């Protein structure tokens with residue numbers, strides 16, 4: 371009997387506070403027109419000072435577990451760039467909050483492609499028979515590593531969390547996952563300091579995201595285009611076999627380029643970039659949950675999930691949706 375993992379529940383959470391482009395206009399040298407035209411973003415959610423990544427993760431997890439009809443899972447994988455503590459992992463903090471004990475729980479760090487990495491790992495655990503159920507998240511308080519006076523980056527990012535529950539099944543489910551990285555691009559999109567390198571900057575709260583936007587844009591479009599071909603070839607499918615694109619929500623122009631590569635009309639592309647901005651690892655499961663709860667997907671629809679981010683890292687998954 372073949373063994374697959376199936377998505378049996380989704381959930382998400384966004385912090386209450388919304389920062390609009392109009393508010394940013396009052397703080398930095400930018401305009402709503404520039405942000406909207408160049409990125410598609412109109413607003414982003416920002417966590418309260420006393421709200422942490424694990425809080426967002428817990429709220430998203432509870433919704434996903436409720437949708438799945440489960441209160442326990444064998445495995446927890448959290449993709450995050452903005453953990454609450456150096457250690458233990460956000461996944462361990464989350465495990466305790468959810469009153470789940472004993473099974474493996476760990477964080478994955480692949481920035482905006484983090485959810486694709488986490489999903490791929492959990493899928494492999496399930497396919498191998500090591501776990502029967504898994505809770506997989508992308509959760510970020512990315513606003514904490516943003517310089518809110520730097521117009522090159524601060525208009526782009528937001529906070530949030532998205533979660534899926536996976537379960538082993540004999541029918542797909544997740545058809546394939548595809549992960550890539552190229553560390554030669556490390557300096558194109560990074561926070562240049564960390565625990566081992568200039569901890570003082572981290573402690574002073576001055577370790578911020580730096581990005582060569584044009585370079586990231588160019589490589590993202592190229593690599594995500596290649597990923598489309600890779601996922602189709604791996605499954606013996608044509609472009610017309612894909613029903614929905616669920617992309618990382620960094621920039622509407624990157625998303626449009628990938629949709630064009632797939633030959634998909636934009637009404638078949640899940641878009642949350644206008645309302646959420648770029649929530650890094652959280653953006654794909656957030657978009658998936660929004661579309662799933664809206665009832666966009668039908669039984670057997672094929673979804674291509676994809677993301678690109680710092681590292682560079684990029685990855686995707688081809689998923690057959692089951693109701």
Ligand code: UT7
Pocket residue numbers: 399400401404405408409482521522525582583584585586587590620621624648650678679680
């Ligand atoms: O999730 C991780 C992956 N990250 C991404 O995918 C981001 C990829 N990159 C991008 O999305 C785009 O490159 C940006 C949205 C970041 C920038 O858009 P762009 O069309 O590449 O603009 P640019 O960087 O070439 O800048 C064009 C102009 C510059 O002015 P000059 O030099 O032409 O006079 C910038 O200084 O726009 C200026 N600019 C702004 N103006 C108003 C940059 N940021 C802003 C701003 N408001 N917020």
